[in-house]
Amino acid sequence: MISAKNLTMIYGTDHKAVDDVSFEIGKGEIVGFAGPNGAGKTTVIKMLTGILKPVSGSAVINGYDIVKEPLKAKSSFAYVSDNPDVLLQLTGLEYINFIADVYKVPTEERAPRIKEFSERFAIADALDTPMREYSHGMRQKLMVIAALIHEPPVWILDEPMTGLDPSAAFELKQMMREHAAKGNCVLFSTHVLEVAEKLCDHIMIINHGRSIYQGTVEELEASYPGKDLESVFLELISYKKSDETEA
Secondary structure, X not given: OEEXXXXXXXXXXXXXXXXXXXXXXXXXXXXXXXXXXXXOHHHHHHHHOOOOOOOEEEEEEOOEEOOOOHHXXXXXXXXXXXXXXOOOOXXXXXXXXXXXXXXXXXXXXXXXXXXXXXXXXXXXXXXXXXXXXOOHHHHHHHHHHHHHOOOOOEEEEEOOOOOOOHHHHHHHHHHHHHHHHOOOEEEEEOOOHHHHHHHOXXXXXXXXXXXXXXXXXXXXXXXXXXXXXXXXXXXXXXXXXXXXXXX
């Protein structure tokens, strides 16, 4: 459902923020995307979603090339960015309806979805309040609800749990599982390795714009006997950094 081939992004004249990254995510999969700050995770996500055009390589979402068929590709995914501070002059309900209008979701279909999502995230009582009065976590909940309003098969989420309270984070993880169980897919970036360990079918790790691991958590931990995932992750990115420095 997501196919990335040789994605490359160069900033300025020679800084490769993403260097030849490829991966495939199929139906029913939840994939965690990890890496240190500045590793290139958000840049990859922005190329997948059409915010940035890759210098080279391609991204296909649900069968549609994001560059060649952008509207069809964008109608196929939900995107939650790492910044929930948008259109804060609108109320929560106005923002959700605005996004629903963009995706041409009929009123009779959006109403029960808004009710379900807002109740699951415990934000129903705040929907008539301007978002500028929301906390960061409340804005994050609203961004997730709006992104899911058109029920796309592919979810692409950039640090979606940042700022969420434990109850909302639990609900979002449950929703990811429910979505994948229906034959859809989820890609989400995270710094919380425990979440990736418990939730994901596969994880991808990048550092300095390069893919350094793709596979299951179990396979990764088996390569480093006696170490937990956090220790493995730190050793992996430290080794890669040292290896590149020596090169």
